[in-house]
Amino acid sequence: MKYFPAVLFCLLALPTSPARAEEPKPQTIIEMQEVRALPGKLDKVPVFNSNSPEVVTNEGILLSTFPKEGKSFPDAHLNYPLTGRFDVFTHHIAKTVTENEIKTLYQGLLIHNNSDKKTTVHILQMASYLSQPDAPFVPLQDYADNTDGKVFAGPGDRVTNELLRENTSTPGEMILDPHETAILACWAIPVKDLQPHLNGRSALFKLKSNGPVSIADLATFAKADSNHQDVAPNLDDWLKVLNTTDLSTPREKAATPTYARPLIYGRVAGVAEGDTWLCKPEKLQIPELGKGISYAISSIDGGTWGTEQIQSAPLLARYPDTAFQAHGNYGIKYDLTFPLHNPAPTARTVTMTFQTPLKSEKKEGQLSFLDPVPNKIFFRGTLRLSYKDDDGQEQSKYVHIVSKRGQQGQPLITLKIKPK
Numbered sequence: 182m183k184y185f186p187a188v189l190f191c192l193l194a195l196p197t198s199p200a201r202a203e204e205p206k207p208q209t210i211i212e213m214q215e216v217r218a219l220p221g222k223l224d225k226v227p228v229f230n231s232n233s234p235e236v237v238t239n240e241g242i243l244l245s246t247f248p249k250e251g252k253s254f255p256d257a258h259l260n261y262p263l264t265g266r267f268d269v270f271t272h273h274i275a276k277t278v279t280e281n282e283i284k285t286l287y288q289g290l291l292i293h294n295n296s297d298k299k300t301t302v303h304i305l306q307m308a309s310y311l312s313q314p315d316a317p318f319v320p321l322q323d324y325a326d327n328t329d330g331k332v333f334a335g336p337g338d339r340v341t342n343e344l345l346r347e348n349t350s351t352p353g354e355m356i357l358d359p360h361e362t363a364i365l366a367c368w369a370i371p372v373k374d375l376q377p378h379l380n381g382r383s384a385l386f387k388l389k390s391n392g393p394v395s396i397a398d399l400a401t402f403a404k405a406d407s408n409h410q411d412v413a414p415n416l417d418d419w420l421k422v423l424n425t426t427d428l429s430t431p432r433e434k435a436a437t438p439t440y441a442r443p444l445i446y447g448r449v450a451g452v453a454e455g456d457t458w459l460c461k462p463e464k465l466q467i468p469e470l471g472k473g474i475s476y477a478i479s480s481i482d483g484g485t486w487g488t489e490q491i492q493s494a495p496l497l498a499r500y501p502d503t504a505f506q507a508h509g510n511y512g513i514k515y516d517l518t519f520p521l522h523n524p525a526p527t528a529r530t531v532t533m534t535f536q537t538p539l540k541s542e543k544k545e546g547q548l549s550f551l552d553p554v555p556n557k558i559f560f561r562g563t564l565r566l567s568y569k570d571d572d573g574q575e576q577s578k579y580v581h582i583v584s585k586r587g588q589q590g591q592p593l594i595t596l597k598i599k600p601k
Contacts, residue, residue, distance in 0.1 A: 207552060207553055208551070208552050209539075209551060210549070210550040210551065210589070212473070212548045213546060213547050214474070214475050215474050215546060216475045216486040216488060216544075216546075216548065217474060217477075217488065218488040218490035219460055219476045219477055219480075219490065221458055221461065221517075222455075222458065223455025223492070224455050224456065224457050225454060226268060226456040227263055227454060228269075228270055228455070228494065228512070229246065229267065229269040229452055230450070230507055230512075231271040231272075231273070231398040231449075232270075232273070232448045232450065232511070233450035233504070234429060234430075234431065234433050234448070235272065235448055236276050237275055237400050237429055238278050238431070239429050239430055240401045241400060241426045241427055241429030242254075242257045242397065242398075242399055242426060243273065243399060243400055243428075243429055244259075244450045245257060245395070245399075246260070246263065246397070247395040247423065248260050248295075251424065252423075253424060254426065254427040257426075257427050258397075259452070259499075262295050262393035263394055264392060268386060268387055268456045268512065269365075269396060271288070271290070271382075271383070271384045271398055272337060272382070272383045272511070273382060274382075275370035275382075276372070277378035283378055284402040285402065286372070286401075287367060287400070287401055287402070287414050288366075288398065288400055289367045289368075289398075289400075289401070289422070290364070290365040290384075290396065291363070291364060291397045291419055291423060292363055292364075292365045292396055293362040293394060293395040293396075294357035294358065294360055294362075294392065295392070295393040295395055296359060297359045297360070298392060299356060299358055299359065299392075300356075300357045300391060300393075300394060301354055301355070301356050301357075301390070302356075302357065304355070304386065305387040305389060306347065306386070306387040307384075307387070308344055308384070309336075309340065309368065309383065310336040310383060311336060311370065312335065312336050312380050312382070313375055313380050315336060315339065318334050321334050321561075322581075323582070323583050323584070323588070323591070324580060324581070324582060326578070326579070326580065326581075327342070330343070330563075332581040334583075335383075335561065336381055336383035337511065338561050338562055338563075340383045340384065340385050340512075341385065341512065342562070345514070345565055345579075362416070362420065365386075367413055368382060369411070370382050385512050387456075397423055399423060401414055401418065401419070404418075433447060433503070434447065435503075436502065436503060446482075446504055447502070447504035449496070449499075450499065450503040450504075451500065452497045453495070453496050453497070454496070455494045455495075456514065457513065457515075458492065458514070460515070460516065462520065465519050465521055466524055467522065470529065475536070475548065477490060478515060479515075480493075481493050481506075481508050482508075484540035485542060486541050486542070486543075486544070486548070487541070487543050491506070492510060493507055494506060494513065495507075521598060523599065523601065524601065525600060526600050526601070527600055528597055529597075530595065530598075531596050532592040532593075532594065532595045533593050533594045534589070534592055535560075535564070535582055535584060535590045536550075537584045537586055537588045537590070538589075539551070539587055550587045550589045551586070551587030554587050555586060555587065559585060559586050560582060560583075560584040562582060563579050565577070565578075566578050566593060566594060568596065
């Protein structure tokens with residue numbers, strides 16, 4: 182089962198609650214709290230989002246926006262050109278099914294100039310990492326200072342950690358001749374020396390093109406040279422995969438429309454709309470003493486806490502068996518500003534926390550948490566916090582969060598706000 186991060190930012194005019202004693206079985210804790218829709222919205226930047234099938238065991242096409250003409254399997258190509266600002270997000274896992282035949286899977290990203298003119302593609306930001314050895318899934322604290330950027334678990338965690346700091350691994354540009362196809366990336370996902378023979382890779386590009394281009398995410402196995410060493414695929418090898426193969430199988434469980442019950446979210450393979458959620462309200466009045474306000478982050482169909490706000494990015498193009506929305510908003514930046522205002526005649530202390538209450542669709546004015554918290558991680562990543570401290574000095578810090586299902590969280594920031 183895939184768990185989507187449905188979490189809340191919470192502002193509390195309340196001291197932190199004392200720790201509760203653990204029970205043999207999780208008990209449900211009810212907190213009376215107002216839940217609001219998050220101000221703002223996703224922008225219109227298209228995102229090439231390749232995550233289906235997540236586990237790749239056979240060669241083929243993972244996602245292609247190339248034209249259908251001249252392809253042996255035209256339905257494997259979405260014919261959706263990209264121009265201007267757009268992102269490329271991919272996450273796939275290589276897994277060897279047969280122990281007797283362990284092969285290295287290669288992932289290739291091709292880019293094609295659709296126009297009759299030279300096209301320049303600027304690489305604004307880019308990062309890609311393997312699970313092994315780059316970013317193994319290791320146990321981490323729920324909250325950890327990440328000033329040095331060395332706290333991460335998993336390739337997606339490390340990739341977004343870098344881009345949040347505006348690091349750029351390979352800045353530069355590609356100049357494509359009219360109708361030229363080139364390799365944007367060619368990566369190995371090795372499994373040979375691992376037990377089990379399984380490895381994953383995540384990648385995120387931020388690109389800008391001055392002309393229409395097509396992108397394809399492809400998978401093929403390495404060929405061996407005379408010394409039985411893996412040889413990376415060249416452009417001709419990738420073009421053969423692009424032009425003559427079908428979608429990689431086996432496929433994930435097919436998604437259901439949003440009105441269906443039970444709802445199967447499915448995995449994403451398509452072009453989503455929006456890479457940044459910008460939230461800049463003019464003023465936010467802090468809660469009354471002893472009360473709290475929560476804002477949903479990454480709310481999904483069936484989990485809006487009564488706000489009726491589904492933040493999942495809509496899909497502009499998709500395969501029929503894949504997700505109808507980009508649930509979980511993987512790789513999307515939430516840029517949130519909370520201009521806190523204290524209307525009271527006395528100073529108030531406010532805390533901000535990051536919570537993962539139990540998913541709900543009802544508007545009840547309350548949130549449900551678990552104690553003790555089960556080990557089901559719903560969010561893992563770094564937050565960048567910028568604020569003025571009690572002395573009015575600008576502060577900035579990076580905090581790595583591991584938030585589990587039903588977890589209340591602890592304060593990220595505690596501020597004393599002067600009267601009025």
